Amino acid sequence: MKAELRAWAKAVRKGLDLAGLSQRVASHLARLLEAEGARHVLLYHPLPHELDPRPLVDLYPVRYYLPKVAGEGLSVHPWEGPLAPGPFGLLEPTSPPVDPGVLDLVVVPGLAFDRTGRRLGHGKGYYDRFLKDLPPRVLTVGLVPRALVLEALPEDPWDVRVRCLVTEEGVWCT
Template sequence: MKKNLRKELLTKRSLLTEEEVFLKSLSITQQLKNSFIYENANHVMVYLSFRNEVETASIIKDLFDNSKKVYIPLTVPDTRELIVSELLDLEKDLEVGNFGVLEPKKDAIRPVSLDALDLVLVPGVGFDKKGYRVGYGGGYYDRFLPKLATSIPTVALAFEVQMIEKAPTDQYDFPVQYVVTEEQFIDCKR
């Protein structure tokens, strides 16, 4: 069921034009920036967008412009875990890594403790209003999110086409606290 839903949602997202992705991402980014969660955060983990995901390069630039620390995920395929690595330079630190996603180059891996984070932006294929997500199928964030202190806000950035009534869940699924789309800012903890 999850596999078919994932495929359907990825197809919907892939049909968004470059302009739609740009404009909707702009709206989502603005909502995020106007939130107390973002304003109060100084150590932010951001996924590096690809394949029509909500664009995150402008968020990273904004964080740098405001002298905030930026961290990115590094996937470890053998254990299906994420390492959180500090990003210092958007141009020089990155190369195409696992799954075709930008990741830190070997000499730019700067691991940090999860305790350093005060905001985590989470990618995904689909989300419901309770914060449950349909991921890409690797389970990386399902393993990662439960390790975070509950005081660290987790925010999914998604287009409205990625919102679903109810995500299929099992004991390993872990919800995000907020979902931001171009039309709404959802507090999933309510």
């Protein structure tokens, strides 16, 4: 079921103006960060078919971090200095890792989300393993085009839901 949903989500994204949607999503995300008083924010470097959170950096100046694949999980690194190619074609930071406990908010990519914060990822489990160990005070936010917010997604026992979704239409939290 998840494999079919992944194929469907990728097909839908091909027809979307991701650059334009990313700008609109970033403006809503900036307002959420301001409302939450977030000062330490983990973003992600997007794959070509993902919404791009990087416009947020110019809209809301705080300390940003990027994840890096580390074994079977993710490590957190300040977004400073050069980026280098990592697994899966992602650009990753070369700065030393920091304790994820410094984070106030984590922006999570996904192929699709549902209204309760379930996420359809790429199936490798990196974000689920990372999110389950975050302190409860850290707000987790999924970025997703409205066209890819579904009523319900299948859920496995290891899946970790996000607490808020940001689309081009706005923010909603569960």
